[in-house]
Amino acid sequence: xxxxxxxxxxxxxxxxxxxxxxxxxxxxxxxxxxxxxxxxxxxxxxxxxxxxxxxxxxxxxxxxxxxxxxxxxxxxxxxxxxxxxxxxxxxxxxxxxxxxxxxxxxxxxxxxxxxxxxxxxxxxxxxxxxxxxxxxxxxxxxxxxxxxxxxxxxxxxxxxxxxxxxxxxxxxxxxxxxxxxxxxxxxxxxxxxxxxxxxxxxxxxxxxxxxxxxxxxxxxxxxxxxxxxxxxxxxxxxxxxxxxxxxxxxxxxxxxxxxxxxxxxxxxxxxxxxxxxxxxxxxxxxxxxxxxxxxxxxxxxxxxxxxxxxxxxxxxxxxxxxxxxxxxxxxxxxxxxxxxxxxxxxxxxxxxxxxxxxxxxxxxxxxxxxxxxxxxxxxxxxxxxxxxxxxxxxxxxxxxxxxxxxxxxxxxxxxxxxxxxxxxxxxxxxxxxxxxxxxxxxxxxxxxxxxxxxxxxxxxxxxxxxxxxxxxxxxxxxxxxxxxxxxxxxxxxxxxxxxxxxxxxxxxxxxxxxxxxxxxxxxxxxxxxxxxxxxxxxxxxxxxxxxxxxxxxxxxxxxxxxxxx
Amino acid sequence: xxxxxxxxxxxxxxxxxxxxxxxxxxxxxxxxxxxxxxxxxxxxxxxxxxxxxxxxxxxxxxxxxxxxxxxxxxxxxxxxxxxxxxxxxxxxxxxxxxxxxxxxxxxxxxxxxxxxxxxxxxxxxxxxxxxxxxxxxxxxxxxxxxxxxxxxxxxxxxxxxxxxxxxxxxxxxxxxxxxxxxxxxxxxxxxxxxxxxxxxxxxxxxxxxxxxxxxxxxxxxxxxxxxxxxxxxxxxxxxxxxxxxxxxxxxxxxxxxxxxxxxxxxxxxxxxxxxxxxxxxxxxxxxxxxxxxxxxxxxxxxxxxxxxxxxxxxxxxxxxxxxxxxxxxxxxxxxxxxxxxxxxxxxxxxxxxxxxxxxxxxxxxxxxxxxxxxxxxxxxxxxxx
Numbered sequence: 001x002x003x004x005x006x007x008x009x010x011x012x013x014x015x016x017x018x019x020x021x022x023x024x025x026x027x028x029x030x031x032x033x034x035x036x037x038x039x040x041x042x043x044x045x046x047x048x049x050x051x052x053x054x055x056x057x058x059x060x061x062x063x064x065x066x067x068x069x070x071x072x073x074x075x076x077x078x079x080x081x082x083x084x085x086x087x088x089x090x091x092x093x094x095x096x097x098x099x100x101x102x103x104x105x106x107x108x109x110x111x112x113x114x115x116x117x118x119x120x121x122x123x124x125x126x127x128x129x130x131x132x133x134x135x136x137x138x139x140x141x142x143x144x145x146x147x148x149x150x151x152x153x154x155x156x157x158x159x160x161x162x163x164x165x166x167x168x169x170x171x172x173x174x175x176x177x178x179x180x181x182x183x184x185x186x187x188x189x190x191x192x193x194x195x196x197x198x199x200x201x202x203x204x205x206x207x208x209x210x211x212x213x214x215x216x217x218x219x220x221x222x223x224x225x226x227x228x229x230x231x232x233x234x235x236x237x238x239x240x241x242x243x244x245x246x247x248x249x250x251x252x253x254x255x256x257x258x259x260x261x262x263x264x265x266x267x268x269x270x271x272x273x274x275x276x277x278x279x280x281x282x283x284x285x286x287x288x289x290x291x292x293x294x295x296x297x298x299x300x301x302x303x304x305x306x307x308x309x310x311x312x313x314x315x316x317x318x319x320x321x322x323x324x325x326x327x328x329x330x331x332x333x334x335x336x337x338x339x340x341x342x343x344x345x346x347x348x349x350x351x352x353x354x355x356x357x358x359x360x361x362x363x364x365x366x367x368x369x370x371x372x373x374x375x376x377x378x379x380x381x382x383x384x385x386x387x388x389x390x391x392x393x394x395x396x397x398x399x400x401x402x403x404x405x406x407x408x409x410x411x412x413x414x415x416x417x418x419x420x421x422x423x424x425x426x427x428x429x430x431x432x433x434x435x436x437x438x439x440x441x442x443x444x445x446x447x448x449x450x451x452x453x454x455x456x457x458x459x460x461x462x463x464x465x466x467x468x469x470x471x472x473x474x475x476x477x478x479x480x481x482x483x484x485x486x487x488x489x490x491x492x493x494x495x496x497x498x499x500x501x502x503x504x505x506x507x508x509x510x511x512x513x514x515x516x517x518x519x520x521x522x523x524x525x526x527x528x529x530x531x532x533x534x535x536x537x538x539x540x541x542x543x544x545x546x547x548x549x550x551x552x553x554x555x556x557x558x559x560x561x562x563x564x565x
Numbered sequence: 566x567x568x569x570x571x572x573x574x575x576x577x578x579x580x581x582x583x584x585x586x587x588x589x590x591x592x593x594x595x596x597x598x599x600x601x602x603x604x605x606x607x608x609x610x611x612x613x614x615x616x617x618x619x620x621x622x623x624x625x626x627x628x629x630x631x632x633x634x635x636x637x638x639x640x641x642x643x644x645x646x647x648x649x650x651x652x653x654x655x656x657x658x659x660x661x662x663x664x665x666x667x668x669x670x671x672x673x674x675x676x677x678x679x680x681x682x683x684x685x686x687x688x689x690x691x692x693x694x695x696x697x698x699x700x701x702x703x704x705x706x707x708x709x710x711x712x713x714x715x716x717x718x719x720x721x722x723x724x725x726x727x728x729x730x731x732x733x734x735x736x737x738x739x740x741x742x743x744x745x746x747x748x749x750x751x752x753x754x755x756x757x758x759x760x761x762x763x764x765x766x767x768x769x770x771x772x773x774x775x776x777x778x779x780x781x782x783x784x785x786x787x788x789x790x791x792x793x794x795x796x797x798x799x800x801x802x803x804x805x806x807x808x809x810x811x812x813x814x815x816x817x818x819x820x821x822x823x824x825x826x827x828x829x830x831x832x833x834x835x836x837x838x839x840x841x842x843x844x845x846x847x848x849x850x851x852x853x854x855x856x857x858x859x860x861x862x863x864x865x866x867x868x869x870x871x872x873x874x875x876x877x878x879x880x881x882x883x884x885x886x887x888x889x890x891x892x893x894x895x896x897x898x899x900x901x902x903x904x905x906x907x908x909x910x911x912x913x914x915x916x917x918x919x920x921x922x923x924x925x926x927x928x929x930x931x932x933x934x935x936x937x938x939x940x941x942x943x944x945x946x947x948x949x950x
Contacts, residue, residue: 091651129701136703139677141684154912172651173659174678197674201651201659370906400910419909445683446613446732462904493904510734 028052028266029068029184031191034304034480036273038235040098042204043248047191047232048479049183054217054225068184068264069228072137077212077226080130084115087134088209091171091201092235093499096341101298103480104231106207107456107497110140110169139174149455151376151415154403171206173197179208182230190262190309191270194254195232205235211483229479261309271304271478297481299339299465299492304478339364339463340371340422344456344498351436351506354381358430358457358498362422364464369491370400370421371461373430377414377454379407380437380505387433390418393426409437436505444507454501462491601715601756604865605708606631606641609690611722611731613647618661618802619793621649623721623763623809625671626663630816631717634864642693642708644680646722646732656799663805663813665797679706687737694718694745696754712753717761717862721809724764726787727772743773750776757850759862763808765790768844780850780857782830784808785841792840807839821864827854 029051036044053069066074076082088106112131120126128146135142176197180187187195200206209231214224236253251257261268271293272285291306341361348354360371377383385404390397401419405412422428468489484493546554546565554564608631610624628643650661650672661672680689692698693708710716722729728736749755760781762770767783774781784791784806793803794810805813811834819825831845831854847854 132699132701133703136679136705139679139681139705141682144683170648170651170682172648173672173674174676174681177675177677197659198657198670202657370904372904372909401912419906446734460904462906 029262029264030267030479031262031265032267032269032271032479033191033194034103034271034273034478037276038099041238042099043236043238043253044099044102045234045236045253046103046480047195047230049192049230050479051184051228052215052225053228069226070182073182073210073212073228076130076133076137080126080133081117081120082114082130082212083117084113084213086113086209086211086213087111087138088207089138089140089169089171089175090205090207092203092205092207094205094497096338096496099235101338101494102233103297104207104209104233104483105495105497106209106233107458108500109453109455110142110171112142112145138178140169147412148410149376149378149413151405151413153374153415153417171208172201176200176208179210179230179232182210182228184264185262189260190265190268191258192262193258194250194256196254196256199254200232200234203234204237205233207231207233229483258309265310268309269478270307270309271480272307273302274305275300275302293478295478295481296465296467296469298494299463299467299469301467337363340369340459340461340494340496342457342459342496342498344501346501346503351504353433353435354503356432356434356454356501360420360422360428360430360459362424362426362428364424366424367464368421368423369461369463370419371459373416373418373420374458374460375414375416377407377416377434378452379409379411379413380439380452381414381434381454381503382407382437383414383416383432383434385416385432388430390420390428390430392423392428397421397423397428436503438506438508441508441510441513444510448505448507451502451504454503456497456500459496459498461494461496463494464490465492600713601861602713603710604636604640604715604717604862605710606636606717606719607644607693607708608641608717608719609644609685609721611646611685611720611729613732615647615649615652615654616802617647617722618649618800619805620721621645621647622661622663622671622805624719625661625676626805626809626813627719627761627816628676629671629673630813630819631863634816634819634860635821636863636865638677639705640865641677642680642706643676643678644685644690645678646682646685648681654801662797662800663810665795665804667797667799677705683732685732687731687735687741690731690737691741691745694754695748696752708754710754713756714754715862716755716758718758719761719763720770721763721806724762724766724770726766726769729762729764729770739770739773742770743775746774746779747776750778757852757857757861761812763791763806767791771846774846774849777849778851779846780827780854781846783844784834784839786844789841808834808841808843811838816859816863819859819863821860823858823860825859827857827859830859 029049031047031049034046034048036046038044051068053074055074077085088111090106090108090110093108094102094105112134114127114130116123116126124147127150131142131145134140176195180192180195183192185192187193209229211227211229211231213227215227217223217225236248238248238252274285285305289305289307291308293304293306295302295304339362341363343359343361345357346354347357356377358373358375360373362368385406390399397420399418399420401417403415403417405415407414416432418430420428420430469492550565557564606628608624608628610620612620624643624645628641631641632638649655650659657667659672660667660670663669663671693706696708698707708716720729722731724730727740728738730736746758746760749758755778757778758780760771760774760779762782763784764770766785766787766789768786771779771781771783785808792807794805794807796803815830815833827847831843834843836842850857
């Protein structure tokens with residue numbers, strides 16, 4: 001049998017085996033960057049890196065050959081019988097009304113959704129271990145995810161899964177560093193070179209995510225392969241970062257330039273959205289490119305200028321500089337209004353009760369569509385479901401499906417799912433009253449006066465689209481348009497996240513234990529001490545010592561033999 | 566005469582060789598004198614809130630030095646109680662500066678924080694030291710040291726006489742710390758340990774140590790406060806503490822091959838610069854501090870042995886045939902519908918498992934029945950049923 005033998009392409013050979021499973025096909029690796037100037041003057045950039053991996057975990061041989069697919073994630077998938085995994089870290093809130101819909105929605109904070117294989121029996125234990133392992137991989141505090149903030153929705157997030165809807169997290173370079181290390185080229189070549197943390201975090205919105213799921217290998221879809229997508233969405237506010245002129249370039253945004261494509265990438269492209277610039281009146285790209293591409297994304301047909309980094313002619317100039325002398329004038333109303341939009345806020349006063357209001361806007365002039373609202377509220381806000389009201393245009397709007405799972409103190413949160421039909425051109429308001437609970441002294445965080453976060457609501461919907469969506473899912477499409485597979489041509493799937501809520505719970509005075517100890521000890525020492533002395537000490541009367549004259553007289557009288565004074 | 570000269574030259578040559586050989590032996594001896602084979606570092610910042618920016622900068626500057634001198638991220642456990650770099654008050658996000666005018670960004674581009682935010686607690690710190698962590702803890706959060714590890718432990722924050730405050734809500738006392746180190750010694754979790762603390766009255770934290778092979782440094786004596794260095798007007802807070810500022814300057818001059826020893830480290834930040842009096846304790850340390858190199862703790866100098874033997878490789882292994890062709894016809898997979906409205910509306914609610922009634926309900930019913938039969942007597946039973 002083989003001992004320690006070195007064979008090219010096999011990284012590990014378990015002792016006793018006669019061979020190892022070789023990859024027969026090369027994993028295609030695609031990377032792309034989409035830049036879209038927004039009507040508010042911001043720039044929306046979206047990076048996507050995709051790796052495909054052909055392997056089958058149901059076979060006996062343990063998978064031990066990793067080439068482009070990162071080993072840490074491959075081991076996570078195989079060990080915890082994961083079928084699908086989505087994890088995202090976001091800083092900032094996506095402003096739908098000003099920026100439109102994102103290519104990939106994500107809520108503020110951290111979010112983790114996992115689907116397990118059917119063969120898994122102990123879901124709770126595996127979930128706990130999985131969150132700990134992921135917290136180590138991504139340097140994030142995911143180990144605070146436990147049963148008190150995990151939900152298993154029945155209708156949203158098909159196929160059925162278990163998930164944690166946003167925990168408040170601060171996202172910083174320490175989360176970006178392990179994310180970058182998962183890329184095949186790291187941050188050394190290709191589009192990942194642009195990812196410099198100082199520029200990425202100086203932005204209005206920053207979101208990085210990892211999505212692992214099985215995809216069809218071909219049209220017949222008899223076999224599946226694993227797809228790993230790493231996405232990074234950033235919205236830059238150019239005025240904020242000190243660039244007064246309406247002119248941007250890759251170097252100004254990222255303070256790095258592109259010099260080459262990632263050698264293992266089969267395709268490496270940059271797409272610039274020029275739909276609003278069809279006549280060239282708003283801005284001008286330099287160097288100009290003849291490659292144009294059209295794609296149907298988010299229900300709209302958009303035109304893109306394409307720069308292919310695998311072609312050497314793209315790197316004509318030394319640094320890939322794109323200048324746009326842009327004047328964003330006041331016709332911001334021309335932007336396509338997003339059809340679905342949501343807001344949420346807490347109403348009420350005081351530290352005892354409150355009310356959660358969720359507003360959902362349907363901006364379509366004549367079509368109505370159903371939305372599925374998923375709310376996961378922590379147990380320390382006690383919801384009163386009998387006060388739930390859903391009103392549209394002033395009238396009661398009864399949801400066609402409600403699923404409510406009440407919370408159990410310190411065990412699980414509230415879960416509320418509702419399927420509501422939104423009438424055209426209307427605002428639907430969902431209100432719910434709650435009461436705040438008093439936590440135990442040790443359950444408060446070190447900074448309780450900051451408040452406690454309630455995760456975002458998730459609103460999933462099939463929104464009617466203006467142009468026909470492409471339902472042929474196997475054709476090669478740019479990555480940003482192929483994330484949610486479309487089943488029908490007239491509508492597309494949209495997921496909207498509301499703002500997270502920050503509620504103050506009644507906070508005790510944490511110096512009270514110290515005060516109580518001081519007071520008790522003082523009372524005990526002074527009160528009991530004096531009482532004990534009074535009861536147990538015996539008092540003897542003592543003559544005060546006589547003065548000097550009397551003492552001398554006593555000495556003389558003693559010498560004379562006479563009793564003293 | 567010539568033979569005499571030749572003998573002299575010969576003798577001189579032999580002496581030279583002998584001297585060189587001794588030098589070599591000394592160097593080689595020194596190379597292997599410390600007795601450790603790997604290095605670990607546990608760097609902790611215990612303060613939260615924006616005005617404690619300097620504590621995070623302290624910890625990150627030691628982290629940077631330690632990484633620069635060779636200790637890899639897998640051997641560093643970095644605990645930061647709050648995030649300053651991406652704090653919304655930070656005018657330059659993703660940066661933490663140690664020198665004013667933003668000269669040196671100690672946060673860098675390649676930082677891995679193992680314990681952040683609420684995870685930095687006394688319990689977690691003691692669990693890391695003693696190794697008693699829950700089984701699902703990932704490797705990056707563990708201190709996997711053995712009896713040949715040199716460990717550097719750096720603590721900074723707000724402290725007092727005999728305690729160090731963690732995140733404004735709990736404290737660790739010097740007795741607990743000394744006991745934790747004794748547990749580490751009993752479990753053979755370190756070879757030598759260097760403990761540095763930069764807080765007010767820091768010397769009180771090492772007074773109670775009693776395990777062998779511990780060396781400790783503190784930024785101030787009991788009764789003295791450690792002061793901060795300089796504020797930056799753009800950021801608005803003090804950037805570093807004095808002791809760690811001068812420690813960072815001292816470490817910037819160290820490179821992996823440097824021969825500086827601990828006696829130079831004890832001289833860092835004299836009273837004229839630090840205002841407080843730094844202290845150190847070496848009585849528990851077996852070796853002479855003058856023979857201990859800085860890189861024994863701050864760097865990770867690997868010892869490499871070259872071998873000239875040849876290794877024979879056996880014949881290459883044959884590949885296994887991938888058994889895809891003989892498989893049964895698989896069913897077609899499809900993408901799941903994201904929002905199947907009709908399915909959702911007609912979904913049957915999940916059948917809840919039947920549980921036997923609660924003890925309370927059973928007791929209540931028993932009570933009711935007892936009272937009934939007590940009042941009316943058993944003979945009425947046949948009329949009821």
